[in-house]
Amino acid sequence: xxxxxxxxxxxxxxxxxxxxxxxxxxxxxxxxxxxxxxxxxxxxxxxxxxxxxxxxxxxxxxxxxxxxxxxxxxxxxxxxxxxxxxxxxxxxxxxxxxxxxxxxxxxxxxxxxxxxxxxxxxxxxxxxxxxxxxxxxxxxxxxxxxxxxxxxxxxxxxxxxxxxxxxxxxxxxxxxxxxxxxxxxxxxxxxxxxxxxxxxxxxxxxxxxxxxxxxxxxxx
Numbered sequence: 749x750x751x752x753x754x755x756x757x758x759x760x761x762x763x764x765x766x767x768x769x770x771x772x773x774x775x776x777x778x779x780x781x782x783x784x785x786x787x788x789x790x791x792x793x794x795x796x797x798x799x800x801x802x803x804x805x806x807x808x809x810x811x812x813x814x815x816x817x818x819x820x821x822x823x824x825x826x827x828x829x830x831x832x833x834x835x836x837x838x839x840x841x842x843x844x845x846x847x848x849x850x851x852x853x854x855x856x857x858x859x860x861x862x863x864x865x866x867x868x869x870x871x872x873x874x875x876x877x878x879x880x881x882x883x884x885x886x887x888x889x890x891x892x893x894x895x896x897x898x899x900x901x902x903x904x905x906x907x908x909x910x911x912x913x914x915x916x917x918x919x920x921x922x923x924x925x926x927x928x929x930x931x932x933x934x935x936x937x938x939x940x941x942x943x944x945x946x947x948x949x950x951x952x953x954x955x956x957x958x959x960x961x962x963x964x965x966x967x968x
């Protein structure tokens with residue numbers, strides 16, 4: 749039987765690490781929801797395979813800090829905000845962030861989706877139902893009790909989540925706020941979503957032409 753040459757321990761560790769990285773990938777080991785801090789405030793965003801996307805509620809240009817979460821904890825990156833158009837914004841980091849894919853089919857009324865966000869206590873998720881409201885451009889949903897009176901949910905991601913694999917969730921839109929409308933039954937409040945009718949601009953902009961990702965020991 750042919751013998752396979754033994755590898756030095758250091759080389760073996762590199763091979764094992766490479767194999768694990770190729771099997772798991774950035775999408776499956778961490779959270780694509782990020783926290784964005786600007787001189788004027790804080791909001792959430794989501795990193796996609798076409799780049800980071802957020803609503804620019806606290807700043808539409810200038811410097812910002814993006815905090816992303818990996819399997820071993822958070823990483824803070826300094827970025828510069830770039831407008832995409834259609835009320836969405838992006839920024840480029842020097843390291844690769846956890847990411848997700850986007851879903852461009854507008855969900856029908858009655859569809860159950862999930863909102864993923866973060867607050868000072870950590871990550872959270874809430875189930876919502878898509879509602880029909882022709883007076884609103886875009887998607888509206890029910891409002892989870894958690895989101896009443898709390899501004900830090902702005903920019904949280906609305907996702908289609910396959911039952912068989914939560915890590916393969918697809919981004920439908922970003923939570924943009926609450927809207928109150930008058931109906932025959934009185935006032936009704938909805939959760940408003942910045943959805944595919946806006947996010948397509950990120951794709952039209954094209955996948956970012958990135959320099960080679962920078963490896964840093966503080967990001968595993």
